[in-house]
Amino acid sequence: MTNSPAPARFAHVTDWVFDLDNTLYPHHTNLFSQIDVKMTAYVAELLKLSREDARKLQKQLYLEYGTTLNGLMELHSIDPDDFLQKVHDIDYSWVQPNPLLGEAIKALPGRKFIFTNGDRGHAERTARQLGVLDEFDDIFDIVAAGLMPKPARGTYEKFVDLHKIAGPSAVMFEDLARNLVVPKALGMTTVLIVPNNFEPTFSEIWERDPALDDEVDYVTDDLTGFLRTILGQASA
Structure with a gap:
């Protein structure tokens, strides 16, 4: 196309x-799926939420603030360096x-x-x-x-x-x-x-x-x- x-x-x-x-x-590499899981875990641990509720909030923050990080900083004053380090601790061998x-x-x-x-x-x-x-x-x-x-x-x-x-x-x-x-x-x-x-x-x-x-x-x-x-x- x-x-x-x-x-x-x-x-x-x-x-x-x-x-x-x-x-x-390419999108089918699906690297973000690993980051996505890490973000959900971060939100769940930070706010003591179930995985399901944490994921819903994560997506809501993404839509309202442009990134999950931006939303968490605005609403919960998190340390951005800590967030970025944890959510990007992934396996890059997925990328060809x-x-x-x-x-x-x-x-x-x-x-x-x-x-x-x-x-x-x-x-x-x-x-x-x-x-x-x-x-x-x-x-x-x-x-x-x-x-x-x-x-x-x-x-x-x-x-x-x-x-x-x-x-x-x-x-x-x-x-x-x-x-x-x-x-x-x-x-x-x-x-x-x-x-x-x-x-x-x-x-x-x-x-x-x-x-x-x-x-x-x-x-x-x-x-x-x-x-x-x-x-x-x-x-x-």
Whole structure:
């Protein structure tokens, strides 16, 4: 699935911005399922809740505050470093190395960034396992964002100000359409990454933003293929 990108449409791009989870690696990797379980356990222990009640609250906080962490900080003044360390204590071998993706990112002209609502350690471990870490100029994580997650406009403004990014010269790749609304407003080209062989009946509907899908410029379920097309390379 892709609305095929013409290389000429990306000739102006000097800054390439990638979300991490479910963007640089495919959704079916399901790495977040491990983090999800750790978050539920953290909420259950913190508030002495059953697993079922903790999970319900976890999802409620995610929807209302952008991240579970943001909600727990706002309502319960937790230590963010403790939370981030515990929920990212996972098995990264689930991520399959993708040398073709690494080659494609390396070949992109200009700077490359990871922009994630996770923390730097998680991003580094994931990108290293994927085999792409060395291709990035920097990682802008939730700590650099002042613990304010995407899609808050101020978080994007911090990112573009820090790296002196001009929106019209940038492209952003994301798996959540709501996280592309502000980049589009800033002038960036936006690319929505959807699960492989995506179907509209995709079950995790709370993660989807069908009303915002028209806000993005391109949609693809194959990031590597999309980048190779931009670079004028034949698909593997």
